[in-house]
Amino acid sequence: GAGVSQTPSNKVTEKGKYVELRCDPISGHTALYWYRQSLGQGPEFLIYFQGTGAADDSGLPNDRFFAVRPEGSVSTLKIQRTERGDSAVYLCASSRSGRSGADTQYFGPGTRLTVL
Amino acid sequence: LAKTTQPISMDSYEGQEVNITCSHNNIATNDYITWYQQFPSQGPRFIIQGYKTKVTNEVASLFIPADRKSSTLSLPRVSLSDTAVYYCLVGDPWGGSARQLTFGSGTQLTVLP
DSSP states (O other), X not given: OOOXXXXXXXXXXXXXXXXXXXXXXXXXXXXXXXXEEOTTSOOEEEEEEETTEEEEOTTOOSTTEEEEOTTSSOXXXXXXXXXXXXXEEEEEEEESOSOSTTOOOEEOOOEEEEEO | OXXXXXXXXXXXXXXOOEEEEEEOTTOOTTXXXXXXXXXXXXXXXXXXEESSEEEEOSSOEEEEOTTOSEEXXXXXXXXXGGOEEXXXXXXXXXXXXXXXXXXXXXXXXXXXX
């Protein structure tokens, strides 16, 4: 079956601009996660959705970052007033329920964001 | 938070067994241990998961001692295509904080011919 997909695969923007990154999770997965990965580092948790609601957004670095999942499937990560330090690969993952530590996350290929 | 510690890098030769150990001294009762593999320009890929003792699947084994303060990923007879970064992840997003779901820096495994 189809895995997690993310669009665009690459995004280049200028400092100060607004960007949206999209994630299509595996069909039927209720839990969705966003991570950010800088070069040479492991993924860093940003936000976790259970259905339509953000169950934990404690990883968002500041109020320029926001994510939505209005219908409990597709999610959009929104970054306002981008800064050069926002440059990274943004990963999305989904899992069946997120209601257990045994719930496996399936990752998308990521969106590489470059802020000039 | 169940912080994890892994070796930064390991080298091996084709056909050898590779064991990568992860320390997680503060693991909580409901936490599971999951290992992921990541190739350049790809998202992490699930390898194996366990709670205690030993788990084996078609690609790897996971050994977890009784105190669960560490775990060892065992890759039998590695090939060049196993060259990747390996992460252990410890947490329970539902019972605890999803922020626990932060990967460490991982272990860069390089398989040599």
